[in-house]
Amino acid sequence: xxxxxxxxxKMNPKTSKEAGELFLAIKEGIKSxxxxxxxxxxxxxxxxxxxxxxxxxxxxGQNCHWEAGGAFTGEISAQMxxxxxxxxxxxxxxxxxxxxxxxxxxxxxxIKAALKAKLRPILCVGENKGExxxxxxxxxxxxxxKDLSINQIKNLVIAYEPVWAVFSDEASSPDSALSANLxxxxxxxxxYSRFLADRTPVVYGGSVNAKNAVDYILKSQMQGxxxxxxxxxxxxxxxxxxxxxxA
Ligand code: PEP
Numbered sequence: 001x002x003x004x005x006x007x008x009x010k011m012n013p014k015t016s017k018e019a020g021e022l023f024l025a026i027k028e029g030i031k032s033x034x035x036x037x038x039x040x041x042x043x044x045x046x047x048x049x050x051x052x053x054x055x056x057x058x059x060x061g062q063n064c065h066w067e068a069g070g071a072f073t074g075e076i077s078a079q080m081x082x083x084x085x086x087x088x089x090x091x092x093x094x095x096x097x098x099x100x101x102x103x104x105x106x107x108x109x110x111i112k113a114a115l116k117a118k119l120r121p122i123l124c125v126g127e128n129k130g131e132x133x134x135x136x137x138x139x140x141x142x143x144x145x146k147d148l149s150i151n152q153i154k155n156l157v158i159a160y161e162p163v164w165a166v167f168s169d170e171a172s173s174p175d176s177a178l179s180a181n182l183x184x185x186x187x188x189x190x191x192y193s194r195f196l197a198d199r200t201p202v203v204y205g206g207s208v209n210a211k212n213a214v215d216y217i218l219k220s221q222m223q224g225x226x227x228x229x230x231x232x233x234x235x236x237x238x239x240x241x242x243x244x245x246x247a
Contacts, residue, residue, distance in 0.1 A: 002035055002036055002037045003035075003036050003037070003217065003223060003224045003244055004036070004157065004203055004224030004225075005036055005037070005038050005224055005227065005240065005241050006039040006041065006060065006088070006090075006122060006157075006159070006203065006224065006225070006226045006227065007026075007038075007039065007040045007041060007227055007231030007237060008041050008062060008090060008093070008205075008226060008228045008231065009042045009043065009062075009231060009232060010043075010062070010095070010228060011043060012043075012232050016045070016046065019042060019043075019046050020046075020049075022232065022234055023040065023042070023046075023053070025235075025238075026040065026057075026231075026237055026238060027053075027057065028234075029234055029237070029241075030057075030238050030241050030242070033241055033242065033245050034056075035245055036244060037224075038056070038057045038058065039057070039059070039060045039087070039088050040054075040057055040058075040059055040060070040231075041059070041060040041062050041088070041089075041090055042059070043062070044061065044062075044076055044081075047059055047061065047081070047084050047086060048085055050085075051084060051085025051086065052085065054085070058087045059085055059086050059087065059088070060086055060087065060089055060090060060119075060120075060122065061076065061081040061086050061090070061119075062089075062090050062093065063076070063089070063090065063091065063093070063096060063110075064077060064078040064080075064081055064091070064110055064113060064114055064117075064119070065077050065078070065113065066106065066109035066110045066113045068113070077113070077117070078110075078113040078116065078119050079116075081119060082117040082118055082119055086119060087119065087120055088119060088121075089110075089114050089119045089120070089121055089122065090122045090159075090226075091107055091110045091111055091114065091121050091124070091144075092104075092107040092110075092124045092125065092140070092144060093124045093161075094124060094128075094161060094163040094166055095166070095167075098128075103143075104139070104140055104142075104144050104146075105143065105146075107123070107140075107144045108143060108144050108145070108146050108147070108148075111123065111144060111145070111148065112148070115152055115153075115155070120155045120156070120157060121155075121156055121157065122157045122158075122159050122203075123141075123144055123145075123156060123158050123159065124159045124161050124205070124226070125140040125141060125144070125158060125159070125160060125161070125184070126140075126160055126161040126162045126163050126166075126206070127162055127163065128162075128163040128164060129163070129164040133162070133176075133179075133183070134183055137160075137180065137184060137187065138183075141158075141184065141188070141191070142187070142191070150192045150193065150196050153192070153196070153200070154196065154199070156200055157200070157201045157202075157203060157224075158184055158188075158200060158201070158202045159202075159204075159205050160177065160180045160181060160202060160204055160205070160222075161204075161205035161206050161226060162206050164206075165205075165206025165207050166205065166206045166228065167228055167229060168207055169207060171206055171207035171208065171209075171212055172206055174212075174215040174219035174220045175219070177216055177219075177222065178219060178220040178221060181202050181204075181220055181222060184202050185197040185198070185202070201223035201224060202222060203223055203224035203225055203226050204216040204220055204222045204224075204225055204226070205225065205226030207229075208227045208230060208240065209230050209240070210230070210236055210240050210243055213225055213240045213243050213244055214243050214244060214247045217247050218247055224244075225244070227240060
């Protein structure tokens with residue numbers, strides 16, 4: 001499978017004009033890249049418009065609700081994302097787990113909803129400072145994948161994002177990211193099979209930039225990257241993509 005580079009714009013940029021310009025600049029910067037799958041996850045507001053203009057770029061949501069519809073003020077369903085042109089959805093991001101109280105049970109329901117809507121879930125897992133990486137990863141994976149069959153999760157993407165490295169200047173060392181990657185594969189093998197573990201992309205996220213991006217691909221054996229802050233600077237993001245495409 002192609003390497004995956006996913007941009008999480010979070011609640012940025014501030015205006016539609018800036019968002020449109022950023023999207024166009026990224027498109028321009030990566031137009032010669034064929035061998036990578038690029039996914040941009042903008043705020044919901046711009047998703048439909050971008051999906052129409054995306055060409056080879058894929059579009060993703062940053063969250064979805066577990067129900068298909070109903071009295072859930074401020075929420076958006078997986079079906080709505082899919083109908084708007086999204087192919088992916090980020091679920092279980094640490095900012096939602098920690099600031100909005102998302103539990104593994106909630107994330108499990110959201111993954112089920114996303115799969116039903118034919119979206120590809122990007123499940124974020126990772127330990128906080130002072131937590132034991134293995135315990136956190138095993139707990140989060142078992143909780144998020146509860147009652148999901150091997151057949152259902154064949155399109156899953158897992159993003160290893162140590163919480164302390166997200167939106168900070170402190171990226172994980174490629175060695176620790178490698179051990180997290182191998183441990184995630186071990187848990188997937190235990191829960192499902194070696195075959196499924198080998199074909200499930202694990203990507204790294206947490207203070208990725210154009211300088212460190214390739215290390216996570218080569219040294220940590222990651223299948224791709226989830227990029228927050230650096231995806232808001234078109235030149236830096238395009239450089240990350242170009243560097244990974246040459247790696
Ligand atoms: C993220 O938001 O998932 C992320 C990895 O952010 P940053 O690249 O800014 O650390």
